[in-house]
Amino acid sequence: MRAAVAVHEGGPAALRLQTLPVPTPGPGQVLIRVESAAVNFSDVKRRRGDAYPFPTAFPFVPGSEVAGTVTALGPGVSSVALGDAVFGLVGGQGLGGYAQFALAQANQIGPRPPMIHPDQACGLTVAGTTALLLLREAARLQPGETVLVSAAAGGVGSFLVPLALRLGAQAVIALVGSPAKAAQARALGATATVDALAADWHEPVRALTGGRGVDVLLESGGGDALAQGLRALAPFGRAVVYGAASGLDARLDAAALKALFYTPAPNQSLAAFNLGGWFMERPQVAGTALHELVGLVAAGQLPAPTVQPLPLTQAAEAHRRLESRExxxxLVLKPWVD
Known part of the structure; x- marks a missing residue:
């Protein structure tokens, strides 16, 4: 089978197309013929050699979620059948979804509703579930509140904007890096957009809220973005960090921490979010969120994500685009497309 392999730690060029043997499912596993493989920023972090959430030994096949068809069953599997259209998590034993075939634990995949295209289904588990858990569990969004979404036209952001409105947000301000992304965010329902490349973007955010600030900040940029975001946070506001797309860890100096906690304490809170922890420590909550999300998309009550499909041969290009925020x-890889 063809697979895109991270042969060593490094930049996008570390992804090389190779021919590997088709894996055999073990007990509790299924083999999936991959039609669509989602590209997530966690793939980039692992290719860079980051411990996310633990180091991955090289070489390995990236990709944590796919959509496809079940082609083989391991011993003891009865929850799915040969030929079932499924989507879900893969990536154990260093064999992820950037390949024509991938192994999955049978309890980590589910049936793909026929009205959801594989290109859209493959991104539901990570991006979609992250968005719903961020809003409902981590940020505890309340009806009538204002939400600021960073990278609002990206994979997670494309779910956050309409979900926040569905959960009762009064306004959703989208932080974006280009006019095209601003248009995309508005099409998703964003109330307003703010240029993420502006030097002091917290000022227009505060102006849009009459100087009060936002109730919820969902931050994924890293670097100085968190410090700026906290300056746009309202009293009793909640900031949740769920990524660092810039490749830079979030930076907070002593002055920012003092303003957050001590002078005078504005009753704000700062939290971190990692989806893997929810599936490991609170699987029932995470699974319920995913089930709800799939139902909303299948019923047409939530927009299916916009996708940019690329052939598997362009895996390195997909990583380059993701890292450069283009x-x-x-982004979705198509293993059977030349």
Whole structure:
């Protein structure tokens, strides 16, 4: 089978197309013929050699979620059948979704509703579930509140904007890096957009809220973005960090921490979010969120994510686009397309 392999730690060029043997499913596993493989920023971090959430030994096949068809069953599997259209998590034993076939634990995949295209289904588990858990569980969004979404035209952001409105947000301010991304965010329902490349973007955010600030900040940029975001946070506001797309860890100096906690304490809170922790420590909550999300998309009550499909041969290009923040919506690799 063809696979895109991270042969060593490094930049996008570390991804090389190779021919590997088709894996055999073990107990509790299924083999999936991959039609669509989602490209997530966690793939980039692992290719860089980051411990996310733990180091991955090289060489390995990236990719944590796919959509496809079940082609083989391991011993003891009865929850799915040969030929079932499924989507879900893969990536154990260093064999991820950037390949024509991938192994999955049978309890980590689910049936793909026929009205959801594989390109869209493959991104539901990570991006979609992250968005719903961020809003409902981590940020505890309340009806009538204002939400600021960073990278609002990206994979997670494309879910956050409409979900926040569905959960009762009064306004959703989208932080974006280009006019095309601003248009995408507005199409998703964003109330207003703010240029993420502006030097002091917290000022227009505060102006849009009459000087009060936002109730919820969902931050994924890293670097100085968190410090700026906290300056746009309202009293009793909640900031949740769920990524560092810039490749830079979030930076907070002593002055920012003092303003947050001590002078005078504005009753704000700062939290971190990692989806893997929810599936490991609170699987029932995470699974319920995913089930709800799939139902909303299948019923047409939530927009299906915008996707940018690329052939598997362009896996390195997909990573380059993701790192340079050139993407609109979700990048998807197509292993059987030349």
């Amino acid at each position: 993407t609109l919506g979700k």
